[in-house]
Amino acid sequence: MSSFSELSQYELDTAFADLLPLEYCVEKNIAPLGKVPEGTAGPVTIGALTPGDTRLASEVEKQLRRTVRLVQLNAFEIRRALAVIHQLPVAEDDSDAIALDAGREIRFEPNQSPREILADLLAVAIRTGASDIHVESYPADVDLRFRIDGVLRQVPTPLSPENAVRVISRLKVLCGVDFAENRRALDGRFTTIFRENGVARRIDLRVTFLPGPSGAEVAIRVLDRNRFILDLDGLGISPDIAKRYRALTRMPHGLLLAVGPTGVGKTTTLYASVKSLQHDNVKIVTVEDPIEYEFTKVNQKNVTRTMGFADWLRTFLRANPDVILVGEIRDSETAEIAVRAATTGHLILSTLHTGDAISAIGRLRALGAADDFLSDVLVGVLAQRLVRKVCEACAEPCEPEEAVWRRFYDAKPKGTFRRGRGCAACAGTGYSGQTGVYELLVRTEAIVSEIARGTTVPDLRHIARREGWVPLIEDALAKAAAGVTTLEDVARKIGVKNPL
Ligand SMILES: [Zn+2]
Structure with a gap:
């Protein structure tokens, strides 16, 4: 059995998001698997890098106030499970470029998923010929700016400080960088397939994540060969x-x-x-x-x-x-x-x-x-x-x-x-x-x-x-x-x- 199908045996329950904090799971390299058991009894299965670690097991038991059973997962599976439980955006398939359609517009509808917001924003940036996209999150609002013809332009955005964090997490997943890292600057890149007038082209995006006073700051460079x-x-x-x-x-x-x-x-x-x-x-x-x-x-x-x-x-x-x-x-x-x-x-x-x-x-x-x-x-x-x-x-x-x-x-x-x-x-x-x-x-x-x-x-x-x-x-x-x-x-x- 491949290690990947190991994770797929388990259901993943978003209810765990409130029981085990993401930061804790990232620090300990663990992910809760299966459904949260009814009542307070029932063992909880925890995926861990080190399933033989009894100290870790008893620590998690204390956190959850339930008995736990540790099973082996690799680091990639743990991150993937945590992304699902905490509803962080997951890359569709790490080898696949994300598809964007030139017809997208930035929308101001409530309850859009980070995935949709990001896709809209990238598609509009690429279509308008932006060379860079800057997202800066402040306590009360979020700044979105495109560099077009060498000049920064403010762009109206549906991003709020709350969903900006989730959009940035999705970007981190797409870039394959550690989504729990908020203290250091990180660099990553990912690829999109951009469809315009029936023609698709590959566009690479180079992303720099910078720690900011209220979360993060992101600069995305659009490497569009058509330019x-x-x-x-x-x-x-x-x-x-x-x-x-x-x-x-x-x-x-x-x-x-x-x-x-x-x-x-x-x-x-x-x-x-x-x-x-x-x-x-x-x-x-x-x-x-x-x-x-x-x-x-x-x-x-x-x-x-x-x-x-x-x-x-x-x-x-x-x-x-x-x-x-x-x-x-x-x-x-x-x-x-x-x-x-x-x-x-x-x-x-x-x-x-x-x-x-x-x-x-x-x-x-x-x-x-x-x-x-x-x-x-x-x-x-x-x-x-x-x-x-x-x-x-x-x-x-x-x-x-x-x-x-x-x-x-x-x-x-x-x-x-x-x-x-x-x-x-x-x-x-x-x-x-x-x-x-x-x-x-x-x-x-x-x-x-x-x-x-x-x-x-x-x-x-x-x-x-x-x-x-x-x-x-x-x-x-x-x-x-x-x-x-x-x-x-x-x-x-x-x-x-x-x-x-
Ligand atoms: Zn004009």
């Missing part, structure tokens, strides 16, 4: 930068970086680069944290606790691929191996957390890259940001206000500026979707020799300007003047040139 634009031409890169960037991706070896803060589309740029290289019959491998889009015929690895970026890089080098995508260079070990790999015939694509393209050189130096190696391998740096696009459904021509244009220009700018009036399609925001703005540092003779000489980042910036590097604020202003975005959003996402 990736896998075409360099679709990323809003100006034709001039796109042409030069494409040439850099064809270099036989070297280090090519996408830089910027979190959430500005660096991974999207690298994925589109990989996609464009796939046509060239080159061998491509990736190491990511996490894999957000699965390519066919690309060997992709996730960073794990035991295998970091540097470990996978070392492993890859033995197989001698042509192109290696390294999700991020964030420590000196990874920097060192990436630079070494780039000198030995591999094209390394990676990201760095720096503000502009020139700062990437300073960052790599800080991570221990030597100037002569760096000047040898660095082929280019693409820095990027995202700005919101004016909603096409409600766009109208406009003249920028002087108080706004003064922050960027010395004289009134010419262009076809537009703004969104706000409509149903854009939830009144006047914006719909985002586009990238970019700057590209390309390796030139002068830049190579200055890096090798150890020239400082501020001095490099002057030299780079002479060599044709244009700061990305100029790209952003060009897009505002073309009516793609607004000066207000440029100020918000990138900053101003003339602070008042």
Whole structure:
């Protein structure tokens, strides 16, 4: 008999929820099985990890004021039984992804199950293109916010502090993390199958549980492969930068970086680069944290606790691929191996957390890259940001206000500026979707020799300007003047040139 059918022999009785507290059962690794006996007599069967533990037996007898019989269950069965008894949400089948239909709406009906509330909330988040879902529970109410186009939006929610706890427990079960753990931060992930217009697609959700003052806080990252634009031409890169960037991706070896803060589309740029290289019959491998889009015929690895970026890089080098995508260079070990790999015939694509393209050189130096190696391998740096696009459904021509244009220009700018009036399609925001703005540092003779000489980042910036590097604020202003975005959003996402 398998250990799983052991549990299935027993009925599970929710009446035990009041007799044996969940915290106690979790601590002792026990679960009451069968019906609560009539009256006060009758032995109670208790599933336990350690059925021979007589001290445990007498302790539980004291708690229940009934005789007990301990039987063996494994930890998984105990958790499963407790979930049923305490009516915590149970994963349908641990191997099965939960199914979501795009037609769901957030409903405000009383007595909805946590399962329904969660399914509604996830379906609406995915359908509206949210990249993140934030749930924060306070003593009196619950905050639900979606990040859409890079901006957090408050969402009306039927969640109350009470049912939020149960929804969070369900999330924990789906993620396979300990639902009784409330004191530590936990990470987990689960998969959904999202059905929209008759087409189903797999969407992974990455969940972070944080202990909060009144229960918990949850951040869910939506890893929706449909959000990736896998075409360099679709990323809003100006034709001039796109042409030069494409040439850099064809270099036989070297280090090519996408830089910027979190959430500005660096991974999207690298994925589109990989996609464009796939046509060239080159061998491509990736190491990511996490894999957000699965390519066919690309060997992709996730960073794990035991295998970091540097470990996978070392492993890859033995197989001698042509192109290696390294999700991020964030420590000196990874920097060192990436630079070494780039000198030995591999094209390394990676990201760095720096503000502009020139700062990437300073960052790599800080991570221990030597100037002569760096000047040898660095082929280019693409820095990027995202700005919101004016909603096409409600766009109208406009003249920028002087108080706004003064922050960027010395004289009134010419262009076809537009703004969104706000409509149903854009939830009144006047914006719909985002586009990238970019700057590209390309390796030139002068830049190579200055890096090798150890020239400082501020001095490099002057030299780079002479060599044709244009700061990305100029790209952003060009897009505002073309009516793609607004000066207000440029100020918000990138900053101003003339602070008042
Ligand atoms: Zn609109």
